[in-house]
Amino acid sequence: MATEFKHKDIIALRDLSKDEIELLISTAESMREVNGRAIKKVPTLRGKTIINLFYEASTRTRTSFEIAGKRLSADTVNISPSTSSSTKGETLADTALNLLAMKPDIIVMRHAVSGAHYFLAKKVGCSVINAGDGAHEHPSQGLLDLLTMKDRFGRLDGLKVAIVGDITHSRVARSDIQGLTKMGSSIYLAGPPTMMPPGVERLGNVTVCSTMKEAVSDADVVMMLRIQQERQGKTLMPNAREYSRYFGLNPENLKWAKPDAMVMHPGPINRGVELSSYVADGSQSHVLKQVENGVAVRMAMLYHVCGGELAE
Amino acid sequence: MIGETTTTVILDNSGIRRALTRISHEILEKNKGLSDVVLVGIQSGGAYLAREISRCMEVIEGERVPVGFIDITLYRDDIKSQAPHKSVGKTDIAFSLEDKRVVLVDDVLFTGRTIRAALDALMDHGRPCCIQLAVLVDRGHRELPIRADFVGRNVPTSLKENVAVRFDDTQQPVEVVLEK
Numbered sequence: 001m002a003t004e005f006k007h008k009d010i011i012a013l014r015d016l017s018k019d020e021i022e023l024l025i026s027t028a029e030s031m032r033e034v035n036g037r038a039i040k041k042v043p044t045l046r047g048k049t050i051i052n053l054f055y056e057a058s059t060r061t062r063t064s065f066e067i068a069g070k071r072l073s074a075d076t077v078n079i080s081p082s083t084s085s086s087t088k089g090e091t092l093a094d095t096a097l098n099l100l101a102m103k104p105d106i107i108v109m110r111h112a113v114s115g116a117h118y119f120l121a122k123k124v125g126c127s128v129i130n131a132g133d134g135a136h137e138h139p140s141q142g143l144l145d146l147l148t149m150k151d152r153f154g155r156l157d158g159l160k161v162a163i164v165g166d167i168t169h170s171r172v173a174r175s176d177i178q179g180l181t182k183m184g185s186s187i188y189l190a191g192p193p194t195m196m197p198p199g200v201e202r203l204g205n206v207t208v209c210s211t212m213k214e215a216v217s218d219a220d221v222v223m224m225l226r227i228q229q230e231r232q233g234k235t236l237m238p239n240a241r242e243y244s245r246y247f248g249l250n251p252e253n254l255k256w257a258k259p260d261a262m263v264m265h266p267g268p269i270n271r272g273v274e275l276s277s278y279v280a281d282g283s284q285s286h287v288l289k290q291v292e293n294g295v296a297v298r299m300a301m302l303y304h305v306c307g308g309e310l311a312e
Numbered sequence: 313m314i315g316e317t318t319t320t321v322i323l324d325n326s327g328i329r330r331a332l333t334r335i336s337h338e339i340l341e342k343n344k345g346l347s348d349v350v351l352v353g354i355q356s357g358g359a360y361l362a363r364e365i366s367r368c369m370e371v372i373e374g375e376r377v378p379v380g381f382i383d384i385t386l387y388r389d390d391i392k393s394q395a396p397h398k399s400v401g402k403t404d405i406a407f408s409l410e411d412k413r414v415v416l417v418d419d420v421l422f423t424g425r426t427i428r429a430a431l432d433a434l435m436d437h438g439r440p441c442c443i444q445l446a447v448l449v450d451r452g453h454r455e456l457p458i459r460a461d462f463v464g465r466n467v468p469t470s471l472k473e474n475v476a477v478r479f480d481d482t483q484q485p486v487e488v489v490l491e492k
Contacts, residue, residue, distance in 0.1 A: 004396040023399055030383065030400035039436040042386035072386075300400075303386075307397025 005304040009128040011117040012137040013178040021182060025147050027300035028293070034071055035295055044303060045074035048105040052078045053095075054131065055111045060267055060291060061131050061140065065108045068298035074105070092116060096123045106305060109133075114171075127305040135169050141266050142175025144297040146183060148290050149221055152262050157184030162215040162257070164247055165225030165274055166195040166236075172266045173225060174203065181205040190215035191225075191247060194236040212247050219257040223264045224249050224274045240273045250276040254284065262286045322467055322475070323488040328448065331464030332361070332485075335446050336368035338462050343413050346377050348441065350412045354430050355383040355401040357419030360483040361448055365417060380405030387429035409438035415462075419477040421447040424458035449488055451475045 005023055013021065034042055050069040054062050062078065069076040079099075090098075092111070099107065106127040109117060114134030121128040132138040150156055161180055167173050167189055180187055181204030189200065190212045200206060209215040216222055227243060237243045249263065263275075263285045271277050279285060323331065343349050346369060353362025359381040366379045383401035391397065416430055427445060434443060446462035451469040465488070469475060473492040480486050 003399055006396050027400045030385075030402055033403045034386070037437060041436070043432070044386045044388075044391055303400070304397055307391075307395055 005308055007308045008305060009117070009121045009130075009308075010139050010301050010305055011121065011128065011130045011133075013139045013142045013175050013182070014137065016139075016182075018182045021143070021146070021179060024143055024297070024300050024304060025150060027303060028143070028147055028296040031071075031296040031299040031303075032293075034299070035292075040071050041073060042071065043073045045069070045072040045105075045306060048072075048074040048306060049103065050074045050076045050106045050108060050302065051099055051102075051104045052076060052131075053099070053107055053109045054078070054080050055109070056132065058110055058131070060294065061110065061138075064291070064294040065129075065131060065140075065298050065302075068295050068302055069106075071295070072299055072302055074302065077104075092120065093123055096120050100124045100126065106302060127308065129301055129305060132171055134171065135174070136171055137175045137178070138171040138266075139175050140294065140298050140301060141172045142179040143301070144290055144293045145172075145176055145223070145264060145266075146179050147293045147297055148264065148286055149185075149262070151289070151293070152286065153220065156180065159185040159220045160188065160218060161185050161221040161223060162188045162190065162219040163223045163225065164190045164212055164215060164249065166227055167191050167200060167225070168195045168197045169228045170225045173223075176223065177204045177206055188215040188219065192237055192243070212253065213256055216249075216253060216256045219261055221262050221264060222249060222254065222257050223266075226266065226268065227270055227273055229270075240270075244273050248272075248274055248276065249279050251278050251282070254279055260284075264290060267291070317491050320490045320492075321487050322449070322490050323465055325486060328464070328485045328488065331448060332364050333368050335462045335464060336365050336372060339365070339415055339444070339446065340369060340372060342444070342461070346373055346375060348411070348413045349415060350378045350380065350407060350409070351415050351417055352380045352382050352405065352409075352430075352434065353417040354426060355381055355403075357477050357479065358417045360479055361419055361477075361485065362417040363483070364485065365415075365446065378407045380407065382430055382433055384426060384429040384433055387433045389425060389429065403433070405437055409434060409440045411439070411441045414440040414443045415446055416443055417446045419448050420475050421445075421450045421458075421460050421463075422453055422475075424454045424456035427458050428456050448477055448485075449475055 066076045104126050108129045108131050110131040111133050114136035116133050117130045163173050187206045188209050190209045265287050269275050351362040353359035362379050366377045369377050381404045383403045385400045444461040447460045448464040450463045450466050477488050478486045
């Protein structure tokens with residue numbers, strides 16, 4: 001495992017080495033101790049200012065980053081689209097320079113455009129963390145998924161992970177593919193052909209399956225993706241019921257996986273579409289564990305990018 | 313010769329054993345037994361030594377003292393100048409510190425800044441009745457008003473020298489060396 005993290009920004013798991021990912025996971029494991037005690041605060045980032053700039057709706061990720069910053073004693077400020085000047089036509093570059101004039105140490109951003117963070121990081125001197133950009137990556141979700149799987153199995157190499165759903169629009173899938181491939185897991189993808197991007201095998205140790213059964217059979221982990229109704233064109237699937245019949249996870253087809261397989265979902269769940277309530281609330285579901293680990297992982301990311309800023 | 317480091321052994325293995333045995337007796341004497349006494353070792357050297365002291369105390373009193381481990385990385389005062397940030401070790405205190413007599417254990421007492429950080433960390437875990445400090449080596453050069461209650465060996469040093477407690481693969485203390 002690497003003992004140091006030299007990056008100022010975390011934009012994609014693709015940019016990190018296996019050692020660096022292991023370091024972030026190990027730090028996150030240590031951060032959990034802080035979250036479990038009565039006084040959930042450490043002074044590490046005292047005096048640092050974190051701006052959460054969310055151009056897309058988010059409850060989980062934004063709250064999680066905000067709590068993570070506060071538990072490290074940083075001051076966190078949230079900016080969301082309805083209250084920001086982007087509704088008045090301000091460009092991302094101008095918003096960035098204006099925020100920078102207020103001397104933040106870290107900007108956590110979610111943006112609808114893939115790669116917007118690389119642009120932002122070039123414009124600003126402070127650290128940039130990607131909280132989701134278009135259909136590119138969602139590194140904090142990828143890391144918390146890795147941590148949750150490691151909790152359950154004690155390792156990540158050799159795991160068979162099925163990812164089922166709308167791969168095309170899923171930045172979670174891309175971060176998971178990058179992270180899992182580096183850690184030595186095998187990824188099996190399933191979804192309607194209209195939601196399967198051509199050439200996705202080239203991203204990592206990925207097998208594209210023609211049916212859900214092929215992907216889920218014998219899997220250690222079944223990762224269900226949310227059907228992103230806000231990103232769908234009209235033609236990708238006939239209707240939610242048909243989708244659910246072929247690509248929804250229910251107690252019956254979960255039996256294809258290993259008996260103790262874990263079920264994961266990045267949330268928010270469309271109950272009865274990609275995940276039946278029996279499975280979502282069942283004993284194999286780790287959905288809430290993922291949310292819990294999210295805070296610890298984001299604390300680790302904030303902690304290490306602050307040191308990376310000094311290293312440059 | 314310039315650039316060459318010389319290493320002197322200050323305490324060998326049996327010297328360390330004797331020091332830890334004496335410290336264990338002193339802790340029991342000062343606290344009149346081991347009721348409400350808990351040990352908390354600072355990662356990583358202090359954590360190994362806390363385990364050793366707990367074993368010594370068990371031999372003397374026939375009863376086990378709870379041992380916890382604390383990592384002070386998140387409480388350091390030099391974190392702003394540290395680049396890149398170090399990995400964070402594990403804190404594991406499986407018992408309440410409320411009204412306990414806490415003996416904080418570290419390997420080398422130097423500037424006192426580690427102890428300051430550990431005191432802040434302990435206070436975030438609860439309100440102990442008192443905190444005492446046990447160290448294997450006190451090498452001087454304090455930068456804060458901190459002193460140890462139990463000391464294995466006082467070693468006058470210059471700032472150019474370094475004192476290290478070496479452990480083997482099984483986390484047993486091997487020797488204390490002075491490097492200059």
